[in-house]
Amino acid sequence: MIGVTGASGRLGRLVITELLQRLPTDQIVALARTPDKIADLAVRGVTVRRAEYDDPATLAPALAGVERLLLVSGSEVGRRIVQHRNVIEAAVRTGVRFIAYTSILHADRTPLRALAEEHVATEEALRASGLAWTFLRHSWYTENYEDRVRAAAATGELVGATGEARISSATRADYAAAAAVVLTTEGHAGRIYELAGDEAWTMNDLARIVGEVTGRPVTYRNLTPEDYKAYLVQQGTPPAVAEVLAVLEAGIAQDALFDDSHQLSQLIGRPTTPLREAVRSWFATR
Structure with missing residues (x-):
């Protein structure tokens, strides 16, 4: 079992x-x-x-x-x-x-x-x-960005502190498929899989795609981690949570979420879900 x-x-x-x-x-x-x-x-x-x-x-x-x-x-x-x-x-x-x-x-x-x-x-x-x-x-779940994308669509501005860092996200469904493959087939024991999406994108790319999907221009405003924390607090985020999120952005800015080995798509036998497709699905469901 x-x-x-x-x-x-x-x-x-x-x-x-x-x-x-x-x-x-x-x-x-x-x-x-x-x-x-x-x-x-x-x-x-x-x-x-x-x-x-x-x-x-x-x-x-x-x-x-x-x-x-x-x-x-x-x-x-x-x-x-x-x-x-x-x-x-x-x-x-x-x-x-x-x-x-x-x-x-x-x-x-x-x-x-x-x-x-x-x-x-x-x-x-x-x-x-x-x-x-x-x-x-x-790597990150693409869905981690859904709330920020919805806010950006409403305000016309996507805010963060990751600069031009590359993010190789994939959807939960992509990662779930990989887990099912490993659980039901042989040859995986002792293996370390670095799982990430095929497509590496920046926050500027995300802003552009949100604008194209919604038909409303969206720009990316890049802040320092300190200013990003202040921005989050101003938006109502508790200071302790804002501190954690700002630290994460600083790590992501160092390409922490970038991987171009394509191990995930190789494991599941198909391309990972494109960013545009994920963004489109968020606006199609509500």
Whole structure:
């Protein structure tokens, strides 16, 4: 059986969707902190179990019979090392043979050190576990920019602090397809995949595409990280959150999200979703 943690989240659900196209439902185990949120999967025949990263007592029963597992990284920055180790230790005890883990692009050398620290620690824990593993190192989700794009379409201005840095983003669906391939085919154990979109774009490119899609001119205003933080606070962002976002922009400005290896499209056997297509979809749905 193949298990997916975080199955009620946006990425986890998409991975389950991909697996349903490849496997009988009785071979899929969807693990979530709140199983009621994925009750629809149970109706379809998927095995649904409660698994809470912070509650080790839930993890061994949740992993019973699972041979291959996708460990979707937790969302609680600062708690993830403990949480992920809980899952890994339960996997060892229950006989899981293989774990694929969603890490961050170029985890060992990224300028985004604040985000990478917990991913690197998790990778180290997996290496030491004795389990077979694959690291799926993700660049940004294109969807991370949806709210900023909508605001830019309304105001005519996209604001940031990344200069002309290249961003090789991909959609959650692209990353979900890669996870499904690794979970259902052989030859991936011990591999590190640097997963990123085929298309590298700048914030100026994004502004131009938003303008073309909406028919309203949009320009990009590049700020220093300090001025970007002040801008965010002025827009109502809590200062602590604004500080984190400004630090991230400074890292992205160093090409932290750029990768031109095309490992993602090679893994999924198709091109990754173009930026223009993603932007168009955001305005087509509302």
